[in-house]
Amino acid sequence: MSAQIFIDIDVSRDWLDAFFLPGKQRFCCQNSLDGYARLFEILQSMPDDLKVGFEATGEQEWALWRVLIHKGINAVQLSPAQIKVFAFSMGKRAKTDQINAELVARFMVFRPEAGRTLPDEKLQLLRALTVRRAQMIDARKRLSAQYQSPAFSQKCQNSVV
Numbered sequence: 001m002s003a004q005i006f007i008d009i010d011v012s013r014d015w016l017d018a019f020f021l022p023g024k025q026r027f028c029c030q031n032s033l034d035g036y037a038r039l040f041e042i043l044q045s046m047p048d049d050l051k052v053g054f055e056a057t058g059e060q061e062w063a064l065w066r067v068l069i070h071k072g073i074n075a076v077q078l079s080p081a082q083i084k085v086f087a088f089s090m091g092k093r094a095k096t097d098q099i100n101a102e103l104v105a106r107f108m109v110f111r112p113e114a115g116r117t118l119p120d121e122k123l124q125l126l127r128a129l130t131v132r133r134a135q136m137i138d139a140r141k142r143l144s145a146q147y148q149s150p151a152f153s154q155k156c157q158n159s160v161v
Helices: 035-045 060-070 078-090 097-108 121-148 150-159
Strands: 006-012 015-021 027-031 050-055 074-078
Touching: 006 097, 015 035, 015 097, 027 035, 027 097, 035 097, 050 060, 050 097, 074 078, 074 097, 078 097
Parallel strands: 006 050, 050 074
Antiparallel strands: 006 015, 015 027
C-alpha cells in the first residue's frame, strides 16, 4: 500500500521548509534539535501512512534523515535531477525553498516509488572514508604543486641564512 500523505522537507543549513499533501499545509522550523522536536509533534498527529522526502542537498539532510528513520518514519532521499525535470514539465522556473518543498511533495505524489532509502551504517562509513580520502589526495596534490613551484623554491632559498 502506498503512502497517502506526502511530505517534503526542503533542508537548508538553518531551516526546514515542509509542505504536506494532500492538505497543502506549509511548515517551517529551524534545522536544529528543537526544530526536529517541533516537526515530530506535527508528524505524530498524522496517520501512520505518511512518506517524507528530501532532495539531496550535499549531506545537510542526513542528520534529520537518520532521526526520522530511527523514529520509524518512512523517509527517502530524492534525486535533484528528477525534481528539476519534473519542475520544468510543470512550467516552474522559480526556485525558493517554499516553492521547492511544494514541488517535491507533488513529485512524490506523481512518483511514489521514487527515492532511495537511508544506506546502512557500513555504507555510510565507507562513503565518509572515501570522501575523506579524496579530500586528502586533493590536499596532497595542492601541496606538491606548491612545493614544486618556482616561487616556493625561490622563497626557500632566500630564507636560508
